[in-house]
Amino acid sequence: MPENILFEKYGQTIENGRVIFRENEEGKQMFIIQDGIVRISKTIDGKEHVLAELTKGDFFGEMAIVTRVRRTATATAVGNVQLLSFDRAGFQGMIEKNSRIGLNIIDKLCRRLQHANHQIETLFQRNERSLIAMSLYIHFMEKGGDEPFLALDRTLADLSKTMDMPENAVLSQLTSLAEAEIITIHGNAIRLRDKSKLSGLAETLPTKR
Missing domain, CATH: 2.60.120.10 (Jelly Rolls)
Known part of the structure; x- marks a missing residue:
């Protein structure tokens, strides 16, 4: 027509x-x-x-x-x-x-569906990152002291269990935070490098209404 x-x-x-x-x-x-x-x-x-x-x-x-x-x-x-x-x-x-x-x-x-799936995947990854940031922030604040650190092996195990994620996926997110100069990872120790950035990332989680 x-x-x-x-x-x-x-x-x-x-x-x-x-x-x-x-x-x-x-x-x-x-x-x-x-x-x-x-x-x-x-x-x-x-x-x-x-x-x-x-x-x-x-x-x-x-x-x-x-x-x-x-x-x-x-x-x-x-x-x-x-x-x-x-x-x-x-x-x-x-x-x-x-x-x-x-x-x-x-x-x-089909293109819209593909785009929507990509957005969902991106949002999920951001939420994972924010949830991990929030957990790290809480643990660092509980530690206190002049130079608090978290044990990498224990942190991986705890976050993996809490978030139902494979440890290698959690490690990937921690490595990303280290590359962003928010934390440092040396041996089995995770140390906080930028408290304000970690706090800001944790606060990007969506809130329920």
Whole structure:
């Protein structure tokens, strides 16, 4: 189905600054950008954070017709925007008549999933690092003294058990902290080099609300 015919049937023009949908609203349509820019944002701790700016060929709002969940973000037009909008039945019909668009959407969904997996992996690694930093900070503060140190073998065993991580993974994180000049590792001794950096890293853990 040619693009001009698609626009005649499914198209709409959104004026600059207009909100296409808001976070937490119920949604029954997904959108494909034909021209212009759409800003995707989310409110976190009372502040708006821009997640992405989408352009021609990008799509958004698909979760509303795939899983029928509420909108997880807000979409706003940046400049005048031309969109194709589809409800569930319209989307299925469009896919049946234009396999190229369907394959393009599948490709983009796969890329999004890959990106999401990478973000989750990065967040998990950061949490591991922060949890280890917090544990080290607590132990160093409990030790006190002029030059407190922790036994490397005992620390590896304790952290491995507490965090359910292999000892080599814990050692990798400790080595990373040493490379960042936050701690030093000599023989079987771990010594604190930069108390403020270790404290700051421990405080990067997300808090529950």
